Amino acid sequence: MLSISPIPAFNDNYIWLITSAEQPEQAFVVDPGDSEPVIQYLKDNNLTLGGILITHHHPDHVGGVANLLAFAGNNIPVFGPHNPKIEHITRKLKEGEQVEVLGTAFSVLEVPGHTLDHIAFYSDKISEPxxxxxxxxxxxxxxxxxxxNAAQMHASLDKLAKLPSDTQFYAAHEYTLGNLKFAKAVEPESEALQQYIEECEARRQQNIPTLPSSIGNELKINPFLRSQQESVRRAAESRSGEAISDEVEVFRVTREWKDNF
Ligand SMILES: [Zn+2]
Incomplete structure (x- = not known):
């Protein structure tokens, strides 16, 4: 059984730390943009670093890797994408390949769009996907x-949307309240969205992360997984001032709208 804990970093990043009941002294981290909070967490909890997962090359995801390797003082696995720009990766991964994280298999999904090298790690071998x-x-x-481009990002999100609805996903930023403000502008009449906004506001008031969320929840409230919905298409049309018949174009207009929101 795996446990997953957030280590806050920078303004709004989460470095996710994974531990296993079977190997309680070891931890993996995901996207360590900074080493200092990770080292502090490891020390405070008497953990050694067993390995690192990397999703893409941005500095706030890889900036702590070199220091963590020096701290770990041994040859731990660093799993990440095929990108020569990222140093220290011991195994470069492609779609469908598997990695072992504290005894649990994760498979690799290629999800280009945010960056071209972006990958995600998915496991259905634990109690919750x-x-x-x-x-x-x-x-x-x-x-x-x-x-x-928009078509790539849309396809990547579609790949994630097709995972089981109870899949718990761990994103790298606490952007939720800002995102939901935009989602409300797209679908002002959604009751599911309003309810989720209230839940997330309550969590943030107590300084509790809004993550993980589930794929099933996002299918109800996330405009970027809802380009096929009439309400989102109409909002995109009123934004662009023209009729849109194509789902990818709905997504593209909505994404551009959010960029300027
Ligand atoms: Zn990034």
Whole structure:
């Protein structure tokens, strides 16, 4: 059984730390943009670092890797994408490959769009299906399209949307309230959205992370997983001032709208 804990970093990043009941002295971390809070957490909890997962090349996801390797003082696995820009990766991964995290198998999903090298790690071998998706899917939103195009990002999100609805996903940023404000502008009449906003506001008031969220929840409230819905299409049409028949175009207009929101 795996446990997953957030280590807050920078303004709004989460570095997810994974431990296993079977190997309680070891931990993996996902996207350590900073080493200092991770080292502190490991020390406070008497853990050694067993390995690192990397989703994409952005500095707030990889900036702590070198220091963590020096701290760990041994050859721990660093799993990440095929990207020569990222140093220290011991195994470069492609779609469908598997990695072992504290005895649990995770499979690799390629999800280009935010960056071209972006991958996600998914496991259905534990009690709840679990996904580490970096900056691709957020609670109530999705990553900006920096390197790919709207069709790529839409396809990547669609791949994640098709995972089991009880999949718990761990995104790398606490962007939820801002995302939901935008989601409300797209679908002002959604009761599911209003209810989720209230839940997340209550959590943030107590400084509790809004993550993980589930794929099933996002299908109800996240405009970027809802391009096929009439309400989202109509909102995109009124934003762009023209009729839109294509789902990818709905997504593209909605993403551009959020970029300027
Ligand atoms: Zn990023």
């Amino acid at each position: 679990t996904l580490f998706c970096g900056d691709t899917l957020f609670a109530g939103g999705c990553g900006r399209i920096f390197e790919g």
